[in-house]
Amino acid sequence: MDGVTVDAVAATEVEEFLQDLSERLRTHAYRPSALRRVQNPKPGRLGELRPPSQASLPKTLAGKHRSTVTKMARKYKSTVETPEGPRTCLTVTVPPDRGRKPLVARFGGIPLKRQRKAVLTDRRPVMASAKRNELIHRLIAECCEICEARTNLEVHHVRKLAGLNRPGRRDKPDWVHLMAKRRSETLVICRRCHEDTHAGRGTAPPRM
Incomplete structure (x- = not known):
């Protein structure tokens, strides 16, 4: 540490050395040697x-x-x-x-030869497809697919269409037939129709 080797410390009074170092640390009089930056050797060619x-x-x-x-x-x-x-x-x-x-x-198989006149061309990143899926188009239409209202639209979602056809289930409401006909797990409807579907209440006949 600070150019002092272990052998040099051992050749002197160790207790005296440690007490002196402790005193300088306590009184903030200790000043370490300046650090020298060492870089890892890198290949030049x-x-x-x-x-x-x-x-x-x-x-x-x-x-x-x-x-x-x-x-x-x-x-x-x-x-x-x-x-x-x-x-x-x-x-x-x-x-x-x-x-x-x-x-x-x-x-x-690539020649590692420097090309001093090489021109670097930055390629534009490939963006994700901007094509809108079918649900986005239905949302943009701003129309309830049951009562044709145009305000407070929401998306009703079911996990699986097969769950709508469970045996022993009572008569299916019209919105179930609509989802089965479209083979879609989503339905864009207004808030009132959405609440009616979850409450099991009847809704207006949907437009097919």
Whole structure:
């Protein structure tokens, strides 16, 4: 600590050293040495990344198949032609089926050469589909699917349509027939009709 080794402390009076250090800490007189930042060595050239990158996948395969790196490299090692000459890579080929093309997966085979005039093009992220589903269109229509009211619309939902056809159930209300006909687990209705469906009260004949 602060350039003082254990041997240096042991060569002096340990109790005296600890008392002095404790006193300086208590009186806030202790000032530690300035810390020096140490950076991990990073490869300065792309070529230095080749050995660890080539060994990463064989090590993963060896651990998964309980084999050795040498056996995995020997099994999948191949050579591919690139604009910078032949490169060694790992290749897995799945034989074709029913006249289809063989599936080829390749790891490596990319020349690690700096392109000083390369142009980086940021691709726009692929957004989720903006297509509206059927329920959204029904909500936008702003019309109760039972009484055709246009205010206080809500969505009535059932877990399974099969639950509406349980044996022994009394006569089914009109909204059940409507949901069964549409094969839909949702029904866009006004608040009054929604309360009537949950209370078991009759509702106006729905529009089919």
